[in-house]
Every structure is written in C-alpha cells, then in structure tokens.
Amino acid sequence: MNDHEQPVSGGPVILIVDDSPSSVLVMKEYLEDAGYQTCHAYNGEAALIQAREVLPALVLMDVVMPGINGFETCARMKTDDVLKDIPVIFMTSLADESSKMHAFNVGGIDYVSKPPLLGELLARVRTHIALYTLQRSMAEQNAALQREVAVREAAEQALREHRDQLERDVAERTADVVSHSQALEETLARLRTMQEQVIKSETMASLGRVVAGIAHEVNTPLGVALSAASHLNDQMRTVAAKMRDNQLQRSKLEQFFEVGMELSQSLLVNCQRAADLMGRLKAGATDRASGQRREFNLGGYVREVMASLQPQLKQAGIEAVIDADDGIAMDSFPGPLAQILTNLVSNAQDHAFGGKGGRVQITVRPLGGSHVDMVFSDNGAGIAPNDLPRVLDPFFTTRRSAGNSGLGMHIIQSLVTLVLGGGIKVDSAQGQGTTVRLTFPRVAPEPGSA
Template sequence: MTCRFMLKLSFLARAVTLSVVFFAVSLTSVSYAQSRDSFSAEELRAAYLISVVQYVTWPDEANRSELTVGILGHPSVYAEMISAPIAPVRGMTLNIRELTRASQLTGIDMVYVGPSASNQLNAVFNTARLRPLLVISEHTQVREDMMVNLIPASQNRLAFQVNMDRINDTGLRASGDLLMLRGNELEAAVNLRRAQSALRDMTTERRQLRTELEQVNQQNAQLLNRIDVLEQTVRERDSVLRAQQGTLEDKQQVMESQQSVLQELLEELDEQRQILFERETQLQDIQRALSESEQALDEQQQQLRQKEFQLRQKQVESDDLAERIATNRTVLAAQQQQLRDQRTALAEQLALLESRERTIDRQRLYLWAIGVVFLFVLLFLLTTVILFMKSRKQANQLRLTLDDLHEAQDKLIESEKMAALGNLVAGVAHEVNTPLGVAITGTSMVHDRLNVLNEQLEQGSLTRDNLQGFISRATESLSLTQKNLTRVGALITNFKQIAVDQMVAEQREIDLKVYLEEVMSTLSIELRRAGIQYEIDIPEDLRMTTIPGAMAQIITNLVTNAIRHAFVQPGGQLQLTAESVAGNQVKLMFSDNGQGMTPDILNRIFDPFFTTKRNEGGTGLGMPIVYNLVRQKLKGDISVHSTPEQGTTFTLTLPRRL
C-alpha cells in the first residue's frame, strides 16, 4: 500500500510540473506580445552592432569563415548580444567576445567601446591604425580618429555619427547604406532578436515536454507490467486453490485465507486500473497541450518569417532611397557648379571693367610722368653700367681667390695623404723588421748547425743522435722562418693595397670587415706604442662599392685624432662597428672610451684650422678633411656624439653602392 501511495504522489507531482510549464510558456508569449513596443538601451545597441556588420566589408572576407566582435566596458550589452542566436553575415558566423582591456584586441574585427572604457579609446585607435579594425565608440566628445560614435537620444532612440573617411583609411569598405540606417530598421532588428530568442526558448521547452512525455509513457508501461504481474499472481493463486482440495476443513481454511488474499489483490487491481485511467486522461491532456504549443510555435515562426520579409522590404526601400538621394546629390552638385561658374564669370567681367578703368587712369598719369621718368631712366642706365663694370671686376677677383682656395685645399689633402702614408710606411717598416729579424736569426742558426754537421762528417764523428738533433732543430727553425716570412708577405700585401688605395681615387667593391682589418693592422704599431687596444665588430660579407683610398684616409685620421686627443695617459679602447640600414646604406661607428669633448669643442670640431694642440704640432685639418671626404668623395654623412669623461662616437652613414 505504501508503494502504491508513493507512485500516486510521483505521478501527481509530474502532472502538476507539466501544467506549470505550459502555463509559464503561455505567460512568456503574453509578456513578449505586451513588451514589443518598449526597447531597452542594451537591445538597441545590440541590434545596431549586428546591423553595422552587414554594411561594412573586411578586405580578406573571401578567405574567412567568421568575424569576431568585441565588447569593451559594457557587460550588459555583451549579455544582450549572446542572449539570442545571430544569423551568419555573407556566409560568415559572428563570434561575440567580452573584453576587459585594450590589449585583448588580437583577433578582433569590430570592437564596441562603452562609456566606462572611454579612457582606453587611444589604445584602441592606435590598434586600428595598424590593421582593419572597426571601432564603435559611445563618447560625447567627437574626435578625429572616430569611426562610428553612438549618441543615446532617449530611452527608445539611438543616434549615431559616421566618419566614412576614417573607416576607409583602415582598409575597410563601408557602404553608403550605413548612413541610412534608421530607427525603424533598428526596431525591426530588436523585434527579430526577441522573436528568435522566444523561438529558441519555445524550442527548448518543447524538447523538455517531449522528454517529460517519454518519461510518463515509460511509467505507464511500468504500471501495465505491474498489473499484468498481479493478474498472473491471481491466476496462480486460483489454480493453487483448485489444486488444494483436501479435507473440508483444510479446504475451508485455505479457501478463506485465499479469498482474503484474493480480495486484497482485486482491490489493488481496481486501484491500479483507476490510476491507469487517470494517467491516460492526463496523458491525453498533455498531448493536447503539446499540440497547442506546437501550433503556437508554428504561428511564431510564421510571424518571424513575415518580420524577416518586412525587414528585407525595408532594406530594399532604403537602397532605393539611397540611390535617389545619391542622384539628387549629383544633380544638386552639378547645379551648384553651374552657379559657381556663373558667379566666377560675373566676377571676372566686373574685375575686367574695374581693370580697364584703372588702366585709363594710369595712362593719364603715365602721360604726365613719362618725361620725368625718362630722365631718371637715363641716369639709372649710366649708374648701372658703372656698377656692372665694378661688379664684374670684383667677380673675377673672387673667382681667382676661390680657385686658389680649392688648389690649397687639394694640396692640404694631398699633404695629409702623404703624412698618413708616411706614418703607414713607418708602422709597416717596424712591423716588418721584427719577423724579418726572427727569420734571419733562424736561418743563421741553421747555417751554423750545418757547418758543425759538416765538420763532424769530415772528422767521422757524426752520430745518429747528432743528425737527428740537427734535423729537429733545423725543422723548428725553418718552420719559424716560414711563419715570419708569411707574416711579412701579408704585411707588405696590405701595405701595397692600402698605399695604392690612398694614392688612387678609384671605386671598387670591398668586404668592409676585411678591409678595415687591413687598415687597422697597418696602424697597429702606433696603437701598441700608445697602449691602445682596438676591436672590430662588423658582420661577415658586408660588401660596399666605394673609394677605398678615401675610406682608409678617414679611418687613419680618426685613429690619429683619437691617439692625440682622446687619451691623456697610455691605454684605452677603440671599437669599430657597422650595420646595414634602410635606404641601401651602411652605418659605420668609430668609438673610443677617452676623455671626451666639451660642448664648445664639439661644436667646432669640423671647423678648418681649429685644434686644441696648436703648440704641440696640431694643424686643425684632420677632422675637416674627414668631413669633406665623407660628404664630397663618399656622398655620405657624418655626425659626432661626445660626453666629457665618457668617450666619443663618430657615426658615418655611407651609401652601400657609390
């Protein structure tokens, strides 16, 4: 009896739940119908964001299957956007993503910036300058970077401002219909989203009702199986009663007990049949309610199709209106141009009349003044002839002076070349003497050992140990001699190449690192004498077509200037670095860690004859020659940066191909 009572309660609870669900569905439909004419601010913004995508084209849509819309600073708009399904746009699905900061714009195609995130507009606009990103803002202050700016007009209205030029500058293409987006279309879009949301909810409820119906059918099947089991039990008990016919008393007792059990079973069977009848009645009610909900769903779908058809008609009307407006604008522009042309012609005629009147007045004055002007002209001509003769004489003198200056400048440059070449010869001579002395010493030692070996051979005292000792020492001496003579040959080759480059101003292609190593090797004796170390940090295979002689003279003058002026005491560090820069150019930097220069000296470093070592043999021509070689010979540019006690850096920007 307890089981039957629990089954009844469970069935009644499910029936009540289904009734409440159907009542809630009916209330949802009624509330939707009653609230169609009132729109929230979030619904209007969501409808506008979805409508804007239809009028803007991204440059790579042919290779895309989705667009991503970001919501920054307005969670309620994000919740409204994801509350209803969004139809694809031009075959691309729309993904909605909520953002909390401007650094999350990676992969975003359109972003809406709410009023609470207006402080992040600058970062958003900076991102829009780098890639196609449509920015929709909601800010009262209109800016140059603005693309689409929303302005809340009232509770149910939304105005907007569109900057077509700014949208096109980002690589996007906006249709003219974007400017014709009206309130009716937004209301239709809001109603469409509401209908889609209601349709989705009804579809979900319909699936739930079908699930409940299947569960009820299963429970009914279980009850039928229970009734079949009870009937089978009754039949078995009845057969047992017939089989048990013994004594009358036993039969009577068994009969009474079996009858009581049978009576209970019959009562339980009647109760189960009554429950089954009630559930069949409730099942019919549920099926009837389900058919009514399906009919209501079909009506909602029909209304949705009608609204979509009306929306398409409004879009067609908007397109026609846009075409008429564009035609009217063209006609109006032509008429305005004709009016401007007519005004221009009238203004020209008035100006011509005024000019003729002024010309007549001037001619009258000219007739009176022509005699006086003629006398002044004669005097002016005489004065001009005299001044012309004097200026011509002065020009000839200036030309001769300029030629003398150019000749003196060439001589100074040649003298500096010869001085640098002299330093180069002295350094190479010192460098060559050392390996030559080692080679001569090794050769002399081999010669002496060979004489000793001959004496031992003549005396017959030559042993295997003596011969092997001579061979090992001679091998070491010859190897040392070969290495030093090879070094001498390399030094002489570098010297010849550098000397030829300094004397011949011809262009050729050089490996910058290899060539600068050769130049610095010829200057190594002076650097070692001053206790200065140098480092060359230049990429491999950095080739230039330039004038090597001018390059060698520039490096020589820079090294000499650093030795004389940068380091007060022996010791220091020089560094040469180079890299390729934009414009097919090479940036060469010559740095030292010396005492640096004050601003006064730095401003006059390229002035001719300016030197801080006047009493110590300085001429003040080294750096002006470097400046002229870089600017005139190598067609480049040179700059210098120096700080007292922190060293000096010369930066040369040279063309990679002269």
C-alpha cells in the same frame, strides 16, 4: 603745342609717337584706363629726347611723320646704349611686305595697322611689356649673380691667401724648431725620404704611422728568422767539415737533420709572418695611393684597415672593438675610407687618450636600402662645449704646441662629404668620450657631383 609731354604717376610708361593729336588722344585715354602711364611726342626728334628722359617700358611708333620717320627714329634708338632694349611697336597703314620687313630690320618687335584696333593694341602692349619686364628682371638678376660671383671669388682668393699665409706660418714655426736640433733635422730628412717613396699623394699623410707600426712588428719575425738562418748556416759548416774529414757519424747527421728541420720551420713560420704583415701594409697602401673606385665588402674592409693599424693601436695601448655587418656591399672609394679610419684612430690617440691608452669602438650598419651608418666612438677625455662647434674647422686644434696642424677632422669631413657623398656629426661631452657618426651611400657619387 609741345612736341612732347611728361607722364603722370601710375603704371608702366608707354611713349606714343604720332603726328596726329587726335590719334594720340584716343590711345592715351584707352591705355591710361587700362592702368598705364602715357607720354607722347609728335615727331621722331622729340621722341628720342622724350625716351631718354622717361625711359618708357614700350614705344608705340607711327611710321609716317614729318622730319625723320618712324623707321629712322627706331634705328637711332637701337644704336643708343640707353634706349636700345626698349621694345618698339610700329603703327602703320603701309600694308606691303617690304614695309613690314623693314619694320623688323630696324629693330621693331611688332606692328599694328593704323588706325589700330584698341583691343588688339592693348593685348600686344601687355604682352610686350610683360616680356620686357621679364627681360629686365633677368638681366638684373644676372648682374646681381655676377656681382655675387665676383664677391665670392674675392672671398675665395682672400681665403686662399689666408690659408697660404697660415701654411707659411706653420712652415716658419717648423723651421724654427728644426733649426734648434741637428739630430731632429736628420730624422725628419730620413722620414721625408721614406714618405716620398711610400706616400704617393697628400691623402697618404696618415700612412706614416701605419708604416712605422708594421715595420716595428716585422722586425721581430725577421730577427728570429735571421738568427735561425745564421744558426743553420753554422750547423751546415760543421757538418760539411766533418764530412770532409770523414768524421761524420750517423747520429750526428740525424741530429743535424733534426735541428735543421726545426730551424727551417722557424724560418718558414717567421718569414710567412713577416710576409703577411707586409702584405697587409701593401694592400692598405695600394688603396690609399690609388684613390680608385671599386666594389668591396665594407665590414671586411674595415677589419682589414684596423688590422693594419693594430701595431699603432698596440703601441698606444688602445683596444679596438669592431662590430661591422658583413653583408654591406659597396661601390665606392676604399682609399679615402681607409684614410678616414686612420685619421679617426690618430685623432683619438692624440686628443681622446693623450698617450694613456683607452678603448675605441667601430659600429657599421646598413641605413635603409641605399646608405650606411658608421659610428666611431671612444671612452676618452671628450671635447669642451666651447670647442665642439669648431672641431671640423680647418686648422682648429687644442694641441698646436704639441705639433698638431688641426687638419685631421677637417680632412675627414672633406673626404666624407666630397668623395663619399655623405655627412658627418660629432657628439661629445667632457669626460664622457666622443662619438663620430658618418653616413654615406653604398654607391658613391661620381667625382665632383657630391
């Protein structure tokens, strides 16, 4: 008689370890009728060999056997990396509490009295095989997830390396261009110095055009104010000299006061105009730099941002039409929203109009009770059908030769989805303009949850 026997094909395999052939036969027939495969071993040593060969789903282990007993056999299984997770149910006629505790201490998951009640035995077998199968499935899924995570991490690392290489390529191309023109190098150095003082983060890159446009507008009132101040100073010197020489006539004094009032009014008006322009710049810069969440009126804020962009629009010959509902209260991030509008304007200026001027329209409407629909459209050149699916991809541009990085629309998508918690859709046809539709909630999600 062999000490162990291989199973025939069928359902899950159960290894029966018992030194009584009659007991083995009864359990084999009952379990096989229930749809299980069975194999058996008549002692502990044979059971260890058999378990390694067939890797059963469960072991029914007699405690009292010749050679190593069931407790020792189970203990050896639990130290074997291949066998340690296989559930073991002890079959014993030992009814004392210490034997039961010892069964659990060596790694058993259950025990039944011997001879076992076959119905009870089958119920416990089914339960523990189901649990074992579930555990193995979860372990396999976990391993698959870990492999997927490793693959994704490798892909992300490759993407980071690719991005870094692209950034290095862009830097090398920029350096090549700059090296051919000392004047351009000096200009870029001055711009970098100004940007370091004004732009507090990478999200402020688009503020450069706003600063330049408003600075140009500020020059006019400041120039007028300076001229008025200079003229007023000359008049005061003249009057002071006449007073010292006792030559000041009443009519000349009245004329001085009249001219002085005009010059003072001119100074006041033009300084106020310059202050308003700088206040507009400061408000926009503060929102862009802080990136903080706050409550604000969306329609009013859109108008403020577009007002700060007016010098840029005016210089580019672009007419901006704003149709924004004034009743939309937001609890969100105005800084990223300002950058989105700035990038959309810059993108239209560079791509839609190509420096020839045109018209943009911004429409803002509530969407249901909790969301907002913002549509930015232009009447420019439109986008080629082959390029439209790629407009949101990082580094995609049709104007790389003109110095475009291809990050503008991708930054817009990232801000809308990751910060504002919304979505973006771009529609366009060549020669018929472009429409960018943004939808996002009135109450922005917490950072990192979008």
